[in-house]
Amino acid sequence: MSPAVPTLDLESRLLGASPLVIGLDEVGRGALAGPVAVGAAAVDAGVAATPLPEGLRDSKLVSEKRRPDLAERTADWVRAGSVGWATPGEVDEIGILGALGLAGTRALLRLAEAGVDVPAGVVLLDGDRDYVSRPARDEFGALDVRPVVKGDRDAASISAASIAAKVARDAVMVDLHEQFAPYGWDRNKGYASAAHRQAIAEHGLTPHHRASWAIAPAAGLFGRRPVGS
Template sequence: MTTIQEIKNQLQQLQEPNQWLEELEADKRKGVQLAIAQWKKRYVKKQKLIEDFIQKQSFDNSYKRMPSCLIAGIDEAGRGPLAGPVVTAAVILPEGCTELVGVDDSKQISKEQRQHFARLIKEQAVAYSIHVQSATAIDELNIYQATKQSMEEAVGQLDIAPDVVLADAMNLIVKCPTHSIVKGDEKSLAIAAASILAKTTRDELMNDLHEQFPWYGFNVNAGYGTPQHLQGLATHGFCEHHRKTFEPIKSMWRDKR
């Protein structure tokens, strides 16, 4: 009789339900039934990811005037934190790109998944670009205008010009038709891919800043106003990477002057 471990190994290799799986249902050993249940759970999850991928891709394709149109998705990371830059990314994906099944809004997937997909997106993309907007520019322009300008810069820096731009909830002025998509990182594959590049890049930058300013905890809070970050501000004051138009830095800056 085939051992339970051997059955588990076979199930690990099984991609689709088949006659063997149906016959296996008759095996009443608890270990076998548990292995079957686990396989079915994984299969349902995989099918859901494939369905979501097809839906996101179809959403992007609905904006094509013709099949050859290139769609650029664009998104940002870091509008809300007290410190660090806003990072925007623009991505043009190829047709198919089934390796990106599972790509989603960067906030909905784990750090490990973001890093995995960031590598794949860079490998698979027809073109991508990343723009970093400093805290100084954010203070000079305001956060909305700084983000908008950064997104437009990211589009302009693409090696291949897109025919259409889909932006996550932002109206842009670029050299091609653009569409502002509310919750675009949930609906569009290209915007979701851009959100992953923006998020992973910004996290890397905040990790680098943590090496210079460890008392703020940038490596764990990404510049948001956590208790550790606020305590660092109270003890050490603000640094050049803090946004002086954001509270409480705004009041600290005013009092210092």
């Protein structure tokens, strides 16, 4: 069975009453190391009247080799796009949902800096939990945020956000690999592969690991100086 193709059906319905729709999706939520990223993709009636970029899918359904080209074409298609970030330290300090809220707010702020009237739009958030309304309130006031289960698969604006965030975060992890090669971040992107866990057991944690997570034996967490510290 071929992968599900997202559509603009939901966005088109919402654009009947709103001037724009902003899709949000996160990447890196379950990783052991590296930042979390939230992509944002704004579409309006003009965008909705044009064909979707060929091959647009949830980033998990697109091969790593094809994602960068798709991300470029998708960036040209949307009205505006951005990626917001939260650091491993912020994950440790306020938890993963709090960090996702910060990253999502930062992505929306970047859209605003690009001239997007964020409060005028409807925000579609992949998943079943709204992690962005509360942290974004101080910046934008009350937003119309609507979680969409499997939105990265079904809603084109969220798929576009997913692709942008995935390509941007993968690039960060590949760059970090040059300094922290034993952990294999060029391959696992900070996720919990067997090789990554073995490297943690052998070398301890780096400053880019989420130290509050139970991700290594006690000797790795407490018995050794973190790599790169």
